[in-house]
Amino acid sequence: DIQMTQSPSSVSASVGDRVTITCRASQTIRSWLAWYQQKPGKPPKLLIYAASSLQNGVPSRFSGSGSGTDFTLTISSLGPDDFATYYCQQASNFPVTFGQGTRVEIK
Amino acid sequence: QVHLVESGGGVVHPRTSLRLSCAAAGFTFSTSAMHWVRQVPGKGPEWVALISDDGSNTYYADSVRGRFTISRDDSKNTLYLQMISLRIEDTAVYFCTRVMTDPITDYYLAMDAWGQGTTVIVSS
Numbered sequence: 001d002i003q004m005t006q007s008p009s010s011v012s013a014s015v016g017d018r019v020t021i022t023c024r025a026s027q028t029i030r031s032w033l034a035w036y037q038q039k040p041g042k043p044p045k046l047l048i049y050a051a052s053s054l055q056n057g058v059p060s061r062f063s064g065s066g067s068g069t070d071f072t073l074t075i076s077s078l079g080p081d082d083f084a085t086y087y088c089q090q091a092s093n094f095p096v097t098f099g100q101g102t103r104v105e106i107k
Numbered sequence: 108q109v110h111l112v113e114s115g116g117g118v119v120h121p122r123t124s125l126r127l128s129c130a131a132a133g134f135t136f137s138t139s140a141m142h143w144v145r146q147v148p149g150k151g152p153e154w155v156a157l158i159s160d161d162g163s164n165t166y167y168a169d170s171v172r173g174r175f176t177i178s179r180d181d182s183k184n185t186l187y188l189q190m191i192s193l194r195i196e197d198t199a200v201y202f203c204t205r206v207m208t209d210p211i212t213d214y215y216l217a218m219d220a221w222g223q224g225t226t227v228i229v230s231s
Binding site: 032043044055091099101 | 142151152153154157166168169202207209214215216217218219221222223224
């Protein structure tokens with residue numbers, strides 16, 4: 001199975017900050033990576049697919065980059081609605097696997 | 108608007124069975140591959156199973172293979188997860204999700220729609 005490792009596990013930030021979350025795959029997944037945002041009591045919401053493609057309706061302050069084994073989700077200017085937990089997910093091989101999550105907290 | 112509604116969850120004893128349903132609306136269900144994903148509160152999502160758009164291919168996580176069966180009824184726009192021999196560790200919120208597929212390669216890219224989930228608690 002492909003292991004997905006996110007870092008950091010949590011980050012404290014303020015509105016307007018730039019936030020970067022990384023995700024590393026245990027083997028190459030080319031560009032088959034997605035990012036999700038989840039708020040308490042809600043299902044995850046797709047933000048980015050194919051490593052860098054922005055899902056329809058997602059604000060442009062979210063961006064994704066990377067290929068192979070190392071990937072990044074960047075929030076260019078943290079908005080008040082962005083405090084949440086973020087997960088990466090590889091879509092290269094079965095079983096589909098997720099990272100353990102990064103919690104973005106208010107500083 | 109895409110709408111996925113799960114049902115069928117509940118509190119059950121170990122080694123019993125349960126069938127989850129997911130009613131789909133707002134898109135062409137028969138041309139969409141679908142996943143089941145589960146999540147223990149406070150933990151990350153765990154993929155459970157996928158069924159292809161035509162139902163001919165299914166894939167399972169090792170932890171559920173042989174105990175869970177994913178299926179679909181396109182005439183009812185409904186996805187199912189039949190679960191037998193339930194274990195304490197199957198306790199979770201179960202989500203159905205739609206597969207986003209690359210229009211050129213048919214590659215499964217991501218999960219672009221999620222239901223609100225149904226809770227399964229396995230307890231003695």
